[in-house]
Amino acid sequence: MTGRHWAAAVGLTLMTAACGASDTDSDTAREATPIKRTPLPQNEFIPVKIEATIDKLVAEINKSSIQPMQIAVLLKSLSGFFAPIATGANRAMGELGVSGRVTGNVLGTTDASTDQAQLTELQTKQIEQTVAEGTEGIAITPFGEGNGAALDEAVAAGIPVVTLDTDLAKSTRSIYVGILSTSAGDAAGKTLLKMLPEGPGTVLIHGWADPIWADGVNRTQGAKGVFEAAGYDVLVHQSIYDDEARDVEVMRGKIEDADPPVVGLIGMFSDSYRCVLAADAAGAPDLPIVAFDFAPQTAEYMRQRRIEATHVQRQYYEGYLGPYIVYGIKSIGVDATREILAPQLVDGDQFDLGVDVVPWDKVDAYNDFLDEIGAEQ
Template sequence: MSRLSVLAYIFGAVFFVVSCSFAVFYGSKVLTHDLPAEKKQSKEYNYHFVLVPEELDNEYWRLVEQGAKAAADKYGVLLEYAGPNQGNIEDHLKTIEMSAASKVDGILTQGLSDEQFTPLINRVVSSGIPVITVDTDAANSKRLAYIGTDNYYSGFLAGKALIQDTKGKANVAIITGRFYANHQKQRVKGFQDAVKGEKGIHIIDVVESEISRVQAAEKAYQIMKDHPEVNAFFGTSALDGIGIAQVVDKFVKPGKMYIVGFDTLPETLEYIRRGTINATVVQEPYEMGYRAVIMMIDHIEGKSVNPIVHTNTKILRVGDLPLSHLDRRGERK
């Protein structure tokens, strides 16, 4: 081998070693950049709960979720918010079943239908997982407790408000979220019982909106078309009053239609301020979620829990709106 060949061989070997060294060095730099220097410790939780609402994107249930998450964060609970995107009883039941199968520490949900929810809740509780019903009770099940509105009483309050505001003279149509839902049925029954002794008040029709403001608006329009004598509405879910108000705002002269709705979503408050909605039933969804989590913790830790906890319910009218709804001169906006 010539001297030139030897030098070329040595140069090639040195180049190879240097190239490999650079590759290893920069490769390690890339890996070091991509991976944390020290593995982060995952947060530890005391318990794992699941909150299963009627539908995930419902504004009312988002308030329940906010309350539940606030309590969960405070007391070291991993809280999942899971359920159907839009109201679907089969998906709702399936979410409860899946939550139970994953062996969570507790389930918070509605008891929408005695026929379908009671057997499932009983099976879940028998498997060792406590269930608290929120907003809607399954009173005949083995649920640990119920926290939420006294739904019969809330409907009764709405009926009394209508009597007072209309001086006992009205032809009323009721738009309710779902015919099968326990809380909706109780609200309708409470309203009916409140007005049944009033000779000047007549319930003309009761229809279902399927918890949809669009359908509530469509049903309200159809009722006004089919029953021109109707001059009052009662909407039993958070979106019913809003849907009714949208139609009334467009087709009815101000002051010619009385509306009593449910809950205090921003749109509801705006319609009250404008005079389209005359009154609404106030619930406490945030409080329901917050206290439900605490009740579940108390039960797991061996403390006694009341089987029925009713949150506050009242009627709100324009004169009850907070100062945030007043202009700078102290007058109603």
């Protein structure tokens, strides 16, 4: 919708602009077809409590008369890490669309640029354009605080905004859906802690220290606090994301120079698998390693038990919850929506999805689960 930089998810031009309604009743409440959720296969990785919350929200929406609404779901990308978010959002928009409640699209950038400022500017233009075209609700994975002003303007115009994956807590968005970085880091740290030998010893965190990325810092600090509280020394190595060879070389040096010796490694992001390369380079292949996210390299090292476990964000549920929460705010109100979401809400407006803890011996079972729900990465 802003030229070549944006593309709609295939098959989701939900042209249900009236869904059988005439021009005379499109803006009034009408009886609606009950929403029917697409059933997911029974699986040990299904987040039962989150599913129960969604069911309750849908049940309350179904009690209300129809409120047709145009929703825009704006994603950083439709591929890679964001593909499961797109899948979930597409599914929710489809379910809401079939019931006659929602029109709209799931949109994502096709620009491969890594220039954060440029991508932020592009997304800001996308927000402004969707608002100008009549969007009544927005679910968004924002690029950063630079999108905040445009979203605040949308909220001031009466458009509810739900942030996904990356929060803009200083904005006037209604609700954030995703992991809470500090608690996610804490959870990952506790997984590795169980595998460590008794101290003294040093834990190397492949993480983030630059305050330019608050979520990265918070996730890293969450894990760091676990090890420090248990009496271990901690070395934080900031990922050199765009240079794997340099990244591994710097970690190798830190492993070799550490005093007391390194007793375990933990990676906080999708490039966690590099911890294996660094341990090998330092001649320490037996060190326990715990990872984050589910990159193909991480999965392969888990099959070899070089990585003991990983922690996977529930991107599918980020995307799936976004449209439902936006519509819930319109249908039953923000306070009623928050009350339903309360079991997972932190500080009243942050929906904590938590993480899936996947041990090495269940890597293929988890991969099959993602395939079954259409959320493979």
